[in-house]
Amino acid sequence: MACKLDRKTARNGDSENTMPILLNDFKAQWQDIASRALKAVDRVGKSGWLILGTEVQSFENDLADHWGLPFAMGCASGLDALEIGLRVIGLNPGDKVLTTPLSAFATTLAIIRAGGVPVFVDVDDSGLIDLALAEAALKADRSIKFMVPVHLYGHALDLAELARLKNSYGLKVVEDCAQAIGARSDGRPVGSVGEIAATSFYPTKNLGALGDGGALLTASPEIDRACRVLRDYGQSAKYVHTELGLNSRLDELHAAILKDALLPTLKSHTEKRRAIAQQYGNLIRNPKLEAPPRPNGSDSVWHLYPLIVDGNRAGFQNHLKINGVGSAVHYPRLISEQQALTKILPQGAPVFGPLTKAAIFANQEVSIPIHPYLMDDEVSRVIQACNSWKG
Ligand SMILES: *Cc1c(COP(=O)(O)O)cnc(C)c1O
Numbered sequence: 001m002a003c004k005l006d007r008k009t010a011r012n013g014d015s016e017n018t019m020p021i022l023l024n025d026f027k028a029q030w031q032d033i034a035s036r037a038l039k040a041v042d043r044v045g046k047s048g049w050l051i052l053g054t055e056v057q058s059f060e061n062d063l064a065d066h067w068g069l070p071f072a073m074g075c076a077s078g079l080d081a082l083e084i085g086l087r088v089i090g091l092n093p094g095d096k097v098l099t100t101p102l103s104a105f106a107t108t109l110a111i112i113r114a115g116g117v118p119v120f121v122d123v124d125d126s127g128l129i130d131l132a133l134a135e136a137a138l139k140a141d142r143s144i145k146f147m148v149p150v151h152l153y154g155h156a157l158d159l160a161e162l163a164r165l166k167n168s169y170g171l172k173v174v175e176d177c178a179q180a181i182g183a184r185s186d187g188r189p190v191g192s193v194g195e196i197a198a199t200s201f202y203p204t205k206n207l208g209a210l211g212d213g214g215a216l217l218t219a220s221p222e223i224d225r226a227c228r229v230l231r232d233y234g235q236s237a238k239y240v241h242t243e244l245g246l247n248s249r250l251d252e253l254h255a256a257i258l259k260d261a262l263l264p265t266l267k268s269h270t271e272k273r274r275a276i277a278q279q280y281g282n283l284i285r286n287p288k289l290e291a292p293p294r295p296n297g298s299d300s301v302w303h304l305y306p307l308i309v310d311g312n313r314a315g316f317q318n319h320l321k322i323n324g325v326g327s328a329v330h331y332p333r334l335i336s337e338q339q340a341l342t343k344i345l346p347q348g349a350p351v352f353g354p355l356t357k358a359a360i361f362a363n364q365e366v367s368i369p370i371h372p373y374l375m376d377d378e379v380s381r382v383i384q385a386c387n388s389w390k391g
Contacts, residue, residue, distance in 0.1 A: 077200060
């Protein structure tokens with residue numbers, strides 16, 4: 001890899017073996033993208049146009065092509081994309097929304113900001129919302145008409161099954177694709193079953209910007225138009241406000257950098273993540289560590305590489321740290337147990353059935369580094385550090 005030598009000299013003095021392996025390496029990313037990103041910045045500066053111009057439009061077109069959906073609209077964050085999506089598909093205050101307790105808090109926060117009431121069901125062995133339990137919840141409570149499934153860890157939920165639930169129960173769906181850009185389920189892109197796909201360009205995501213950003217994708221021109229009204233104060237024409245909208249615009253600068261410096265390498269970076277995941281799957285051999293299975297039919301993009309630790313999780317993370325390997329937990333506390341929810345749900349959030357498997361992830365999951373700037377010897381060191389843990 002071209003950046004290899006640069007990276008060694010950049011950290012002069014350190015021997016390679018003592019360089020910590022980070023979960024995300026933004027300095028390595030900058031070395032890779034700097035010249036393209038700086039050219040994009042220069043172009044935007046010279047254009048004299050900073051908000052909602054040709055850079056955003058042009059990035060939106062490239063993103064839609066890349067994703068395989070007809071329309072893409074940039075916005076300020078993944079959180080906003082989810083909120084705008086839910087409002088556009090007709091969520092009204094008090095409507096229930098089926099979702100997962102194991103995700104970024106933003107998934108549920110968006111539901112609440114849109115006026116909805118989250119209803120949590122447990123996850124499956126992969127850590128994604130259990131679609132069989134989701135169906136049981138829909139059968140038990142026919143008033144649930146909305147769903148926000150999350151394609152967690154870069155896995156695609158079973159989209160054929162999601163489509164069946166959507167049709168059988170008359171659901172409107174915003175798919176949370178923040179971790180799963182490019183993932184497919186039996187050949188279908190994530191986000192193609194719901195009315196809307198919401199995604200995030202938070203820097204750690206597979207398509208991460210140099211700051212915050214997000215997008216909504218859809219096959220419907222009407223939905224796309226309605227999202228554009230909401231992202232810009234609810235104006236349908238200049239100074240004509242037909243909705244109570246947000247200020248949720250993707251900046252021209254971010255759009256230009258995403259388009260020129262980040263989107264063009266997403267495919268090869270995804271392949272790199274897949275190759276690392278395959279090595280981890282083949283070579284991590286420790287009876288105390290188990291990789292959760294991929295969902296049926298998922299061609300995953302490996303935003304994260306989760307392991308389930310049988311034993312002392314903090315001890316495992318400390319062992320990794322001593323061996324120079326970064327790690328994190330996704331997620332240590334279930335959303336349904338977050339204190340903030342009591343502000344609108346004083347009795348606690350509605351939960352359908354016990355969240356047994358979600359609790360296993362909350363208590364035993366550890367994510368190990370899988371970013372595209374990992375070098376071969378670093379991948380080997382991660383594997384060694386996992387295999388040498390005695391528990
Ligand atoms: C990151 C993330 C979000 C929120 O995106 P932001 O751009 O940080 O607002 C929502 N859902 C999931 C699953 C995420 O990983």
